[in-house]
Amino acid sequence: MIEVVGLTKRHGAKVAISDVSFAVAPGRVTGFLGPNGAGKSSTLRILLGLDRADAGTALIGGLPYRKLRDPLRTVGSLLEGSGAHRSRTARAHLSWVARSNGIPKRRVAQALAEVGLEHVAGKRVGTFSLGMGQRLGLAAALLGEPAALVLDEPVNGLDPDGIRWMRRLLKEYAKGGGAVLISSHLMSEMAEVADDLIVISAGRVVASGPLAEVTAGHTSLEEAFFALTDPVYRSGDAESRS
Numbered sequence: 001m002i003e004v005v006g007l008t009k010r011h012g013a014k015v016a017i018s019d020v021s022f023a024v025a026p027g028r029v030t031g032f033l034g035p036n037g038a039g040k041s042s043t044l045r046i047l048l049g050l051d052r053a054d055a056g057t058a059l060i061g062g063l064p065y066r067k068l069r070d071p072l073r074t075v076g077s078l079l080e081g082s083g084a085h086r087s088r089t090a091r092a093h094l095s096w097v098a099r100s101n102g103i104p105k106r107r108v109a110q111a112l113a114e115v116g117l118e119h120v121a122g123k124r125v126g127t128f129s130l131g132m133g134q135r136l137g138l139a140a141a142l143l144g145e146p147a148a149l150v151l152d153e154p155v156n157g158l159d160p161d162g163i164r165w166m167r168r169l170l171k172e173y174a175k176g177g178g179a180v181l182i183s184s185h186l187m188s189e190m191a192e193v194a195d196d197l198i199v200i201s202a203g204r205v206v207a208s209g210p211l212a213e214v215t216a217g218h219t220s221l222e223e224a225f226f227a228l229t230d231p232v233y234r235s236g237d238a239e240s241r242s
């Protein structure tokens, strides 16, 4: 469903990502895991047509985002908050998104219910907590009933109940055949929700595959992660030092 091949992006002399390749399959939750600054947002911004790569391709359903006819019907996304205007109500915001993307009006109430915001549909977005804003952003992502979801740090700002709810929603979405790509720097989160994992460090993919495969030979995802991302381990110096 999502295919990224050889993606490279520089900001001046700084290489944000280098030769990043991975695939996201339908019916699976794929976790994009890496420390802050590893290149997750840079990759997702290119995938969603918000930035251009210096090399490589990023395809969703076989097309680059900018070539999709009805993007929100193919891929729903959440990057840094809901993007809604503070003076708009949640319902007005989603109605506007629906109208401008050829999505039937009935989906507005449905999406609000799917994220548990139906009781605050008439409230201004400016009064929302961080968690409510995340839910609204997710409602916009779900609006077009897309085949793929791409979410950058979706549990940010959610309380423990909200985190559990988000996990369930993403798992259900994948169970229904959706391809879900979520980024996070939280290992515990990924261990709970991901079927497949892509680990990125310093702009490069250092491991990818089913969660069990990536963690094989390690006692936990945390241990696997440090073994994969610590340059000392990676170069094999860990053994030669002992």
Ligand SMILES: Nc1ncnc2c1ncn2[C@@H]1O[C@H](COP(=O)(O)OP(=O)(O)OP(=O)(O)O)[C@@H](O)[C@H]1O
Pocket (backbone or CB within 6 Å): 011, 014, 015, 016, 017, 034, 035, 036, 037, 038, 039, 040, 041, 042, 043, 185
């Ligand atoms: N517009 C920019 N100009 C200069 N450098 C940038 C720009 N955007 C990203 N970078 C650099 O590229 C690298 C990757 O950043 P990116 O935001 O993609 O990482 P990330 O994994 O999403 O981390 P975070 O979770 O902190 O956002 C970082 O070193 C960052 O400083």
